[in-house]
Amino acid sequence: MLRNILVRSTGSNFKFAGRYMKSSALLGYYRRVNYYSTKIQTRLTSENYPDVHRDPRFKKLTSDDLNYFKSILSEQEILRASESEDLSFYNEDWMRKYKGQSKLVLRPKSVEKVSLILNYCNDEKIAVVPQGGNTGLVGGSVPIFDELILSLANLNKIRDFDPVSGILKCDAGVILENANNYVMEQNYMFPLDLGAKGSCHVGGVVATNAGGLRLLRYGSLHGSVLGLEVVMPNGQIVNSMHSMRKDNTGYDLKQLFIGSEGTIGIITGVSILTVPKPKAFNVSYLSVESFEDVQKVFVRARQELSEILSAFEFMDAKSQVLAKSQLKDAAFPLEDEHPFYILIETSGSNKDHDDSKLETFLENVMEEGIVTDGVVAQDETELQNLWKWREMIPEASQANGGVYKYDVSLPLKDLYSLVEATNARLSEAELVGDSPKPVVGAIGYGHVGDGNLHLNVAVREYNKNIEKTLEPFVYEFVSSKHGSVSAEHGLGFQKKNYIGYSKSPEEVKMMKDLKVHYDPNGILNPYKYI
């Protein structure tokens, strides 16, 4: 029955740490190539959005300001725009959709310096954009006008790790992959994984409440972050770097900063509970003939794989065609093309038990005809290769020039209908087709287990016509199904005006009140979020 299900190797555990380094190094390579080779010349955000105006309350930087920063920071901690110094890396987002005009980047090497900078900026009404790895997808980490950029890149030390409890304390600017490699050596694993792990910062991940590939198994950061160190807009350092799993002494203040996107304070330190490193991994790549069958396989996987299920991703046919265009030398895992594909990862403490559970599960769903074809990775290399067909999609969506990315939560049954509706709408508007049509197509993939769809509209150029066709259409669709217009990417600049599609006026009012409560001068990450 399992025509294409390869026989798995047993008894040999995958070298998990190795996998991570290799695959992310690979992603890093593709990313860099993309970044500099894209055909799109990023326009200034202020030109693209003429209705957004610079807030005149904010001071324009003077030589006095610069002198102050020079008095507290070393030369290496200050980057000024000049003929020899191009600040594009800090002013432009990764998708090249947004471009600010900051002339000054500060990269302080201590929390105390972050405090001094904010205290000064608050007094002087200088707007500040906190920036981590700048891998965000909603334009939240780059300036809109001339805001000062405060990069956390030089706060990059592991502070402490306790191998008994698995609690890690580190600076905000530690790169996620470095944090993960560090705890992996001590048989733990960071409870979150995402494509940008080679660049994004731990602090940025927390500030944006990133979700990623393993939320299904390990839950959200609201559960795993145990403490934070935060510098408030007035420069006050709040040290809440606690390391207890349970602490019911007062309001859980740290929760407010998780997902606040740098609007009410700057996270400078993180205390987080890591998870025991699984001893065994399995990855299976399957085909199904309808999205209804994707759902069926998911319900079955949750029942039968249960505690060892660590990822359940789906990809539509077009997404794999795009991935193929990037993974040129790689053989497609299956013999034929199908409407939908599923990637299932299991991880557990006993390879034989996991193999047995997965085998039984696959036999069942194939015998019943819900799954039509599939392979199971035989070794670490195959495991990595199967993951690439999922991990390459974001890069591939972008390869023709640009991408409009939507990241939404929807009830499972409605998840794919948004992709179909979007393709229909783009076709009606006669925007899709071969060049010179501006749109390549809309594809869907994502974290089925979390009710989280990534809708990517691959384009050859960014233009207002496409944007107007997509927005607020996508948001209205999501709202009509009581979903979220941002499942994990956040609000940033892109979705600031669309929060009303997911939150009630009372909720938005409460949020605005909190912003004023903590940042009365509004200096932190203005023009964004709410």
Added chain:
Amino acid sequence: MLRNILVRSTGSNFKFAGRYMKSSALLGYYRRVNYYSTKIQTRLTSENYPDVHRDPRFKKLTSDDLNYFKSILSEQEILRASESEDLSFYNEDWMRKYKGQSKLVLRPKSVEKVSLILNYCNDEKIAVVPQGGNTGLVGGSVPIFDELILSLANLNKIRDFDPVSGILKCDAGVILENANNYVMEQNYMFPLDLGAKGSCHVGGVVATNAGGLRLLRYGSLHGSVLGLEVVMPNGQIVNSMHSMRKDNTGYDLKQLFIGSEGTIGIITGVSILTVPKPKAFNVSYLSVESFEDVQKVFVRARQELSEILSAFEFMDAKSQVLAKSQLKDAAFPLEDEHPFYILIETSGSNKDHDDSKLETFLENVMEEGIVTDGVVAQDETELQNLWKWREMIPEASQANGGVYKYDVSLPLKDLYSLVEATNARLSEAELVGDSPKPVVGAIGYGHVGDGNLHLNVAVREYNKNIEKTLEPFVYEFVSSKHGSVSAEHGLGFQKKNYIGYSKSPEEVKMMKDLKVHYDPNGILNPYKYI
């Protein structure tokens, strides 16, 4: 080697729902008996704590106020103190340590009525104590003086359950056990379990951020609560009853109310992610000779039982002697007495795999001599019986008259030293011994996996001398180890003045600011929390 490890039955899954109903019915029985048979006559809190004064800002109830409440509520929704109506049930806490003097209990049947009540009380400056099942352990759910009691008991409907996602929406006043039984019928399980489940409310559990027995496996409520409906002190209803696992659109406001103990808003509805009901359970009861060995067993259990480990509890020798005095007819699980005992629960999707993992683990730790004796439950009845030796401790601690309960987080290595230090201190003060000495003894037990110790000081009477011997001694000890003075019980009235042992002045200041921000008149649950 496994002298006392019984052969487990295989192939038969435990009737899990059955277990819950039986064991909690049993607990409820013991609880009621205790409640009315205790030798202690509860004194008024105002007499016990003469330094705490009634805030003159709060209005004393008038006949006009009563007339207003009569105009919006039915007769069944109003309870007034009178010759025929004793409000002790609402004025006294479960431990009989705290006793308020409220003359009025309102039990509204709709959220709109909660809103009208709060709006009126806010305008009139009438102090309000929100009350769920009144099973709290820090005096947080009963009045101190004449505060109006707003009981959520009549808001007790299941609103919605989605069997595909496992998301439950219910009123705050649904009893935890009822909620659990409801989802159990559809193959899900509430992600939290605690001894008071037969009385406590889902809303109360969330308002106090209760931890309980399975936090080790399913994490805290900050991760599993997806949405809340809250009535603010001014009567505004904030509907955030979302049902998405991922939603990054703005500050996660609901987090503030989780663990806020009714001080900034009253939770009236809860949306929560339940977990798939495990198909197989195992429970093992083990003996070890030192607390050092308790730690060793824990580290090994986490490595070897990993994803199926769902509870890891330890109990000291004295706690089991006390439990024995309550469990009169039950045979002690082991042949001899030992200094420490461990209860391990596994739960998973495949009984054979779980049995195999547990068997290998037990063989290893017994062969190495870390565990000296042990039994494994053979069937559902035995499983229930083993759990009783852990679950009966709170009741048994109370059986001689009263109990001073401390619930702290400590680094694992320091966890038991607090019990030893407390016993030494009580002996020095010559308070411990047979009657008429007031103290029976200090015992320790709790959730090793969460670094959470329950220190219970069983007493024959509550008196100031005992209290002064214990406090702030216990809090100072915890603070010196950077622990939390309240791991899961909260602050309430008991620990209001001790928050400084766990939180910095900046954090406390931020909390006080938040309280004022949301409850400027301070009407909600005064004299408590911060």
